[in-house]
Amino acid sequence: MRKVGIIGCGAIGTVIAKAVERGIVECDELVLYDRNMEKAEKLKKSLHFPVTVVKSLEELIKLKPLVIVEAASQQAVRDYVNKILAENIELIVMSVGALLDLDVKSKKIHIPSGAIGGLDAISSAALAGIDEVILTSRKNPEALEMDNQEEKIVYEGTAEEAVRLFPRGMNVAATLALTTQPEKVKVKIISDPKVHRNVHEIRIKWKHGDMFLKFENDPHPENPKTSALAAWSAINLLKQTLKKVHNKSMT
Ligand SMILES: NC(=O)c1ccc[n+]([C@@H]2O[C@H](COP(=O)([O-])OP(=O)(O)OC[C@H]3O[C@@H](n4cnc5c(N)ncnc54)[C@H](O)[C@@H]3O)[C@@H](O)[C@H]2O)c1
Structure with missing residues (x-):
């Protein structure tokens, strides 16, 4: 069964x-x-x-x-x-x-890859050695429970703190931290009224190269914090x- x-x-x-x-x-x-x-x-x-x-x-x-x-x-x-x-x-x-x-x-x-992907490559690189992971998440103010009319940086700092401050909206930072090491992941969150998707850009510098991944996800209609x-x-x-x-x- x-x-x-x-x-x-x-x-x-x-x-x-x-x-x-x-x-x-x-x-x-x-x-x-x-x-x-x-x-x-x-x-x-x-x-x-x-x-x-x-x-x-x-x-x-x-x-x-x-x-x-x-x-x-x-x-x-x-x-x-x-x-x-x-x-x-x-x-x-x-x-x-x-x-x-x-x-x-x-x-x-x-742990699912969630609102991002490429965790196979990232975890492979983590075995060799990652210098830094920079996550930039750009969301519509509604997804961040804000109402700013202009683009605004809401947070810049570590993945661990981002997860604490935004427990419902920073699963991507947590996933990257668990795939690499929490101290390697730097996070920037931008509240941007011009975007209507949850956009995650991930830049990684590792021992043998660089990676750049970008995801533009439709938010779930009933919960804009969550990407489909x-x-x-x-x-x-x-x-x-x-x-x-x-x-x-x-x-
Ligand atoms: N891994 C990822 O990439 C990722 C992406 C988006 C959301 N999430 C997380 O997934 C979770 C669900 O997201 P969602 O958009 O479906 O949220 P949601 O608010 O739409 O639904 C959550 C449901 O869980 C219930 N619930 C909350 N706490 C509970 C508890 N202790 N016991 C039983 N039921 C409980 C609520 O009543 C609600 O019906 C959230 O924690 C969210 O942050 C993870």
């Missing part, structure tokens, strides 16, 4: 559940948990697919999903990660910022992880 648990039925949780319904992920049943039960019930109602809504993480774990996707908040990761790992369940973490200061290491934790690509990266990772665990359980 390919059962998947989703914690958080907001923008990302909904896109994932809809992809499962469309058969993009080979799954037999979804178990939904949101601390706001109405959101889980509403999502269940919108799906023509076997779905169970649960009231707590404990109930979710009891139903023994093969994989759980956390699409809730950094606090949810802090509160739930050890309980999920203790049950040997694979966990896909969207709120990656939480992992920067949590001391958990497990092969069962999977982030949800699709979770779907892609869920598809691969579920297949791997299911095949293993069949041998």
